[in-house]
Every structure is written in C-alpha cells, then in structure tokens.
Amino acid sequence: MTETNRRDMRWIFVLLAAYFVLQVGVRLATSHSLDLDEAEQAFRSQWLAAGYGPQPPFYNWLQYTVFQFAGVSLTALSIVKNLLLFISYVLCGLTARLVLRDKALVAIATFGLLTIPQMAFEMQRDLTHTVAVFFSASIFFYGFIRSLKQPSLGSYLIAGIGIGFGLLAKYNFALLPAAALIAALSDARLRPRIFDWRLVLTAAVALVIILPHLFWLKDNLDFATARTLEKMTASGHASYLTQVAMGVSSLALAIISFAGLTVAVFALVFGKSLRPALAAGSEWTRLLERMMLVFLAGILLLIVFGGAAGIKDRWLVPMLFILPLYFCLKIDAAGVETGKAFRRFMPVVAVIMIGVPAALYGSVAAARITGHYERLNRPYAGMLETLRKQAEPAAILAGDSLLAGNLRQDIPGVPILSVDYPGFHPDLTGRRPLLLVWLLPQKGGSEALPPDMAEWLQTNLGVSAPEASVIDVPYVYGRGDDSYRFGYAWVNQPG
Numbered sequence: 001m002t003e004t005n006r007r008d009m010r011w012i013f014v015l016l017a018a019y020f021v022l023q024v025g026v027r028l029a030t031s032h033s034l035d036l037d038e039a040e041q042a043f044r045s046q047w048l049a050a051g052y053g054p055q056p057p058f059y060n061w062l063q064y065t066v067f068q069f070a071g072v073s074l075t076a077l078s079i080v081k082n083l084l085l086f087i088s089y090v091l092c093g094l095t096a097r098l099v100l101r102d103k104a105l106v107a108i109a110t111f112g113l114l115t116i117p118q119m120a121f122e123m124q125r126d127l128t129h130t131v132a133v134f135f136s137a138s139i140f141f142y143g144f145i146r147s148l149k150q151p152s153l154g155s156y157l158i159a160g161i162g163i164g165f166g167l168l169a170k171y172n173f174a175l176l177p178a179a180a181l182i183a184a185l186s187d188a189r190l191r192p193r194i195f196d197w198r199l200v201l202t203a204a205v206a207l208v209i210i211l212p213h214l215f216w217l218k219d220n221l222d223f224a225t226a227r228t229l230e231k232m233t234a235s236g237h238a239s240y241l242t243q244v245a246m247g248v249s250s251l252a253l254a255i256i257s258f259a260g261l262t263v264a265v266f267a268l269v270f271g272k273s274l275r276p277a278l279a280a281g282s283e284w285t286r287l288l289e290r291m292m293l294v295f296l297a298g299i300l301l302l303i304v305f306g307g308a309a310g311i312k313d314r315w316l317v318p319m320l321f322i323l324p325l326y327f328c329l330k331i332d333a334a335g336v337e338t339g340k341a342f343r344r345f346m347p348v349v350a351v352i353m354i355g356v357p358a359a360l361y362g363s364v365a366a367a368r369i370t371g372h373y374e375r376l377n378r379p380y381a382g383m384l385e386t387l388r389k390q391a392e393p394a395a396i397l398a399g400d401s402l403l404a405g406n407l408r409q410d411i412p413g414v415p416i417l418s419v420d421y422p423g424f425h426p427d428l429t430g431r432r433p434l435l436l437v438w439l440l441p442q443k444g445g446s447e448a449l450p451p452d453m454a455e456w457l458q459t460n461l462g463v464s465a466p467e468a469s470v471i472d473v474p475y476v477y478g479r480g481d482d483s484y485r486f487g488y489a490w491v492n493q494p495g
Contacts, residue, residue, distance in 0.1 A: 020082040026357040027078045031376040037128040039405025050216035058168035059132040072412040084135045091138040104342040105328040112324025115262040136166030160202035164209025175298045176318040183290035247303030254313040280334035295319040368477045379473040380406035394431035399438030434491040
C-alpha cells in the first residue's frame with residue numbers, strides 16, 4: 001500500500017477507533033451486570049482447557065489470557081470485544097483497498113458493515129463467539145484476497161492463521177475456506193494460486209493452531225456437538241418434507257434479516273444507479289458470487305441431509321459479512337459516479353454510530369420508566385454485597401452459568417461452580433462456608449432450594465439440603481420499589 005493510500009484510509013480507521021472506544025464507554029456506563037455470553041467468559045475463565053463444550057475455545061482462551069493480566073472485569077470483557085471488532089473492520093477496509101479502484105467505495109465497503117444488524121447491534125449487545133468468527137473471517141479473507149492478487153509467503157500465512165482461528169471460533173467456519181477453495185479452483189486464472197506450494201504453509205499453520213482442540217474433540221465429540229445439533233434439528237416430530245421446508249424457510253428468513261437493511265441502505269444511497277450496477281461484474285464479483293453460492297449450498301446440504309430445521313441469521317456471518325464489499329465491487333465495475341452517494345452514505349453512518357450505542361443504553365435505562373427489565377437490569381452485585389455482610393463465602397454454587405459469571409467478576413478469588421456446568425469441579429475440602437445462590441421466579445413459584453442443587457450437594461459433598469432464604473434487591477434502573485428476587489442458602493461444610 002502506498003503512502004497516499006495510507007493517508008486516504010487513515011480517517012476511516014480513526015473514525016472506527018473513536019466509535020469502538022465509544023462503545024466501550026457506553027457498555028461500562030450501562031450496567032455492571034453481565035449478559036449471557038459475557039457471563040460465560042467470566043465463569044469459564046477460572047480454568048484453562050482445550051475445550052469447554054458446544055463452542056470452540058478461541059474466545060475463551062483469549063479472554064482467559066487477558067484476565068490473567070488485567071483481572072476479571074467488565075472493562076476487560078468490553079475492551080477485548082471491541083478491539084477484535086476494530087481489527088476486523090480495519091482488515092475489511094484493507095481488503096476493500098486491494099480490489100476497489102474508487103476511494104469512496106473503499107470507505108462505503110468498510111462502513112457498510114455497520115448496516116448489518118447482526119454485526120452492528122447484536123455483536124455489541126452480547127455475542128462473543130460470533131465476534132471471534134467475524135474476526136477470523138476478516139483475517140482469512142484478507143489473506144485469501146492478497147494471495148490471489150499479491151501472493152507472498154505472508155499472505156498464505158495470514159490465510160492459515162484465519163482458518164485456524166476460525167475453526168477455534170465456531171465449527172461452521174469451515175464452510176468459508178471450503179467455499180473460497182472451490183470458488184478459486186473454478187476460475188482458470190486463479191487456479192495457479194491454489195496449486196502453489198505455499199498453500200502447504202496455510203494448511204500447516206491452521207493445523208498447528210487447532211491441534212490442541214482436535215485432540216480434545218476426538219474424546220468429546222458428542223459433548224461438543226450435541227447442543228448445536230439440537231438447536232439445528234429442533235423440528236419436533238415433523239415429517240422429512242416439513243423439516244426441509246422449515247430449514248429452507250428459516251434460511252431464507254435469515255438471509256433477509258441479515259442482508260435486508262444493507263440492501264435498503266445501498267438502494268437509498270445509490271438510487272436508480274444501483275440496478276444497472278448489479279448487472280455489471282468483474283473477476284472479483286464473480287469470485288464472491290461463487291463463494292456465497294457454495295456457502296449457501298453447504299447450508300442447504302445440512303438442511304436436506306443433516307436434518308437442520310432452524311438456521312439462525314448469525315450463522316451467516318462467516319460468509320455474508322462481505323455483502324457491502326460485493327455491492328461496492330459491482331458499483332465499481334459499472335463505473336458509477338460515487339461522489340453524491342458518498343455524501344448520502346456518511347449521514348447514514350453517523351445515525352448508526354450514534355443510534356446503536358444510544359439504543360443499547362436506552363434498552364436498559366428505560367426500565368426506570370417502562371418497568372420492562374432486561375438481564376442487565378438484574379442486581380447481581382447488590383445481592384452479593386448484601387450476602388457478604390452475613391458471611392464471607394469460601395466457595396459459591398450458582399444455579400446457572402449466567403449467575404456464576406456475574407458473581408465471578410465481583411469475587412474473583414473464590415471458586416464459583418455452576419449446577420448447569422459439571423466440567424468444573426475444584427476441591428472444596430476445607431472451603432467453608434459454601435454459599436448457594438439461585439434465581440427465583442419473579443411471579444409465584446417455589447422459593448425452596450432447586451432439586452438439582454440439592455442433588456449436587458448430596459452427590460458431591462454428602463450434605464443434605466440446607467434451609468433456603470430469599471433476598472430482594474432493587475433493580476438496576478428500577479422503577480419505584482421494583483426489586484429482583486434471589487434464593488440463597490449457606491452450608492457450613494465440615495472439614
């Protein structure tokens with residue numbers, strides 16, 4: 001990249017950096033409580049393993065490492081996520097610079113990622129493993145395109161790193177390099193880049209990265225895949241044709257959900273010039289079209305032969321994140337004048353950059369007015385602070401991983417176990433008192449110790465169910481006297 005190109009892109013990267021710094025600040029200001037994926041990271045950071053369950057361990061390994069240096073905190077969680085997102089956007093911008101002639105289109109392709117709701121909003125709201133998939137896909141795609149246009153040892157190495165990270169982020173990432181390979185092989189001009197000795201380096205680097213997890217996966221395949229397969233094949237007792245129809249319709253809805261806003265924004269910005277541009281093409285648009293078709297064909301095979309009945313929009317991230325770049329390549333090939341479109345596009349970007357953080361904060365803070373509470377409104381820290389005044393727990397057993405992760409960030413020196421995750425079982429000998437905490441139904445329901453916790457106590461400690469108590473703690477941004485109810489009990493475990 002020339003010095004002129006660097007200057008042309010610098011403002012893009014500065015604006016993106018400011019945006020993700022803003023997102024960190026908004027997350028810290030919104031609530032101290034953790035959502036599902038954040039809590040999972042906090043809870044599972046108590047130990048390092050080659051595998052943790054249905055999700056591969058890339059994000060867990062990364063967050064574990066950061067926690068070792070920075071401590072367990074919401075700040076560390078938010079910085080890791082937004083740093084990964086920033087790097088991903090930068091890599092997408094650098095990829096766009098490789099294949100687009102028009103500088104305005106490079107900016108539109110980069111900021112166009114913000115028009116994808118699953119990436120602009122959902123990734124900030126809670127997702128972690130999907131963020132890792134996007135990060136890995138952006139690394140691989142940059143290395144892949146560079147290997148095709150400006151091949152070097154480094155470009156093949158980058159592609160291998162992206163594949164390795166991606167397979168450690170989510171298993172469905174495998175569809176992306178497979179689609180890229182098939183798409184490149186089908187073009188005689190690109191085929192030599194595939195039949196290149198440096199591709200061995202790509203494969204070797206990817207294998208080295210995923211090898212520890214592969215050894216774990218060999219012995220834990222059912223544990224790793226059961227939950228994902230259960231989600232995908234949740235069609236009840238439907239017939240085969242009904243299951244296929246459910247799968248195909250869910251895929252169609254996922255595509256519309258993923259791409260709908262992006263298509264609408266490009267149509268608004270480019271107006272009548274977009275339709276003829278979509279008929280234009282280049283070697284790059286044809287490559288991306290083949291990649292997307294192979295990727296979607298792979299999902300259809302899962303539906304037809306794998307029993308998949310429910311395809312979620314976030315599962316499309318490994319491939320369809322290139323949609324803004326694809327549209328820009330079409331527009332570039334058509335030679336459309338982009339000055340006016342760029343001036344229309346940047347106000348849209350400004351609205352998104354302001355609107356998304358405002359919506360994330362408002363969805364939690366508005367509870368003070370509406371009385372509608374999200375998970376981030378739950379007062380975990382206030383509950384723990386109150387219970388620690390009764391006694392200082394030497395260990396905690398939580399009713400689920402969401403609760404366990406939230407407790408972990410406020411009392412990191414104490415082992416915290418969760419009934420729903422049997423894979424973590426530290427020695428509790430001599431650790432007393434043991435605090436048991438669980439979430440209570442907010443309207444009616446039993447206040448007694450949950451049966452699964454009582455069974456855990458009997459099986460693991462030989463202790464009978466203790467007397468249960470209830471604590472009411474005001475919501476974060478609570479309306480009036482609204483409070484959240486937790487059940488708790490103490491076990492003074494004998495030495």
